[in-house]
Amino acid sequence: MSNSNSLGDYPHVTKKESSTTTPHKYVFKDFKLIFIIALVSLVLIAPSMTPFTMVQAQQPKQVTLTAIVAEPKERWDSLFADALTKLRERHPDMKIDIDYRVLPYADTRKQILTAMAGRTPVDLISVDQIWLGEFAEGKFLSDLSNLTQSWNRSSEWFKTNWDGGIYNGKVYGIWAWTDVRAMWYWKDLLNQSGVSPDSLRTWNGYIEAAKKIENATKDKGVQAMHLVGASHSPDMWYPYLWMLGGEIVKQKSGHPQKGTYWFPAYNSTQGVKALEFLRDQVKAGIKPQINHFWGKEFADKKFALMLEGSWLLGHFPRNESKNFDKSVGMIPMFPVPKEGDTSATMMGGWMLSIPETSTNKALSWELLTIMLQPDVLAPMLANYAYLPTQKPIAEGTYSTQLNSTIPYYKELISMLAIGHSRPSIAEYPQLADNIRQAIDEVYLGTKEPKQALDDAAKKSAEVLGWS
């Protein structure tokens, strides 16, 4: 028993070994070993250190700008490549690179917000107009007011687009390009249904046409008209609200904390009438689509008519653009209540902003301004069928180029005059969710439009702090 191994079941370790080798000796031995390894490493590394630092001193300064932008990637590839070439030319003393992450739309806002909240340095971001208030309120964006003053190009922007980048009197973003929603239809399907495109211009005509097209195309696997029933369905309701003179929110005094602040205004008579039109579409057999493929479903001829953004053109092969108007028609409007009424549409697109966490603000601003130069931006707009926010592109020589490459370009540009934008306030995502709920309730027939909008507005008022 006396010879038993105190280390349990490890027969290779004898008691003699364990008793003569104390922990102190192990520690001392380890220390000596670490010291020797460190010394050898130093001897090996040291000769390479001096030349390295000398070479480094001779090399141009390396700067890597970082950016978070929204899909599709290709548009950013071309835009960043062209702008970077010009930026490098201006700074031969520097080695400038851009590390940009392209994210799906839904992830972009979350990723930017978490990056900003975590103080991650990012030099440039793409901002949807509805996010601007939220980002500016959170102090995530750099104030570009002074820079834009010395830049002196603000007057070249369409007023609505320039104002879209302003929050509480300060410039936080420059609206780079926009898009408008319009009415697109397959000419052959309308012909087969005996529907005249002109009849689509009024609410009654639109609903009657839906019934006719449905009857004529139902056996072909084609649905008559597309109605958005997804999370962004409010975007397709706003044009009807605006064309009737309604607003989403309006300023009101008496706010418990803020004095004068935004108050929900979408449950007005105009809002109710606009929602009744959506309800009538459902009653006429138009099915709200919970999956929205942003025009792909129209390009695949699953629908005879679709109210969709100008990006829909990107789903058609580029080489077909010359003959595009022979097969697809476009009416630059949303249907109006009666003949002669003025239509409205919603403008989207992207702004460019510099986060507060940017470590290269001056260089980022320079890059941003290069990206917005007409000679850099216009080719990208022509490639992806986006609409300009600045007059030199919309009205100058570039417009000829865009007109020859983007089908229905003139008609799309004409819609900018009836374009509206959503409020860029911090609480907008919650308000949109309240409106979406009201629309869903009307689609499903659980509430009448007035009741649904009043209930939603009550929630929105609470969100805005009116309680």
Next chain:
Amino acid sequence: MILKLEARAGILQPYLLLVPALSILVGFLLFPLMWNIYISMHNVSLTTILGEWKYVGFKNFSNLLHDPDFHKSLQVSLLFVGGSVALQFFVGMVLAVVLNQHIWGSNAFLALIIIPWTVSAVITGFSFKFIFSDSFGVLNYVLEQMGLNPVAWLSDPEVVVWTLVIANMWHGTPFTVIFITAGLFSISPVVYEAARIDGATKIKSFFYITLPLLRPFIIINLILITMWSVNFFDLILVMTNGGPLFASTTSSLYMYRQAFEFGLLSKGAAVGFLLIGLNLVLAYSYIRLFGRQEKTVEIRQR
């Protein structure tokens, strides 16, 4: 002196060995939990995160308890978790028992059946979204070809939660199959042999041998699949984003949307804390329920 140091080292050794595990536990479990509670008692949103955090006590919890949308999400969770757990457990148990009969190809099938569980919930969500799509889905196409009316799988508030339960069943059942199979392997064939000699039928063997001996596995399996179903939201996010009309907004999805879509971090944290409580209550209920049955069996045997 050295002996004293050795003795002290001997006393400290077990505690020192615990340090890495405890550090991980504190760093990755206890600290986030405490931080979550701290945030839930302040007014933090993504727009105020860099500013001052105002202490609001239990206001976020109180607001939640008065929020009809949260009540609705609890009802949806109840249906989703109840349906998912019942189906996953029943189908998983049946498959495990069948595969344990050593029929030809059962091992290969067992290896294949794990695939749905290894596929990410997001991919599962996208796949089922296209299968169940109201307008372009494969399922409605098949129904129409058979002369039946298409079903609004994802847009009918009465149907949507059951559509999600089916998708979750496909995704989660393999875990039950593998887990119960492991339990079945642990039962000695000698027990069945003895029962067979005593004249027990296969059905009697299942109810009087298999089920009682599987009880610890069943408890753990039920606890795990329940907790996962309570916390599960990515598949739902992809398939329906909680719609239509909150009909598929479970409490976990409600939490996600509050925190990350609307930036209301404190409200999201409060929901998260309530979900932890819900998970604990459910786990405790399972243990009490099955533990009590075990005691009853023991008393009867005496």
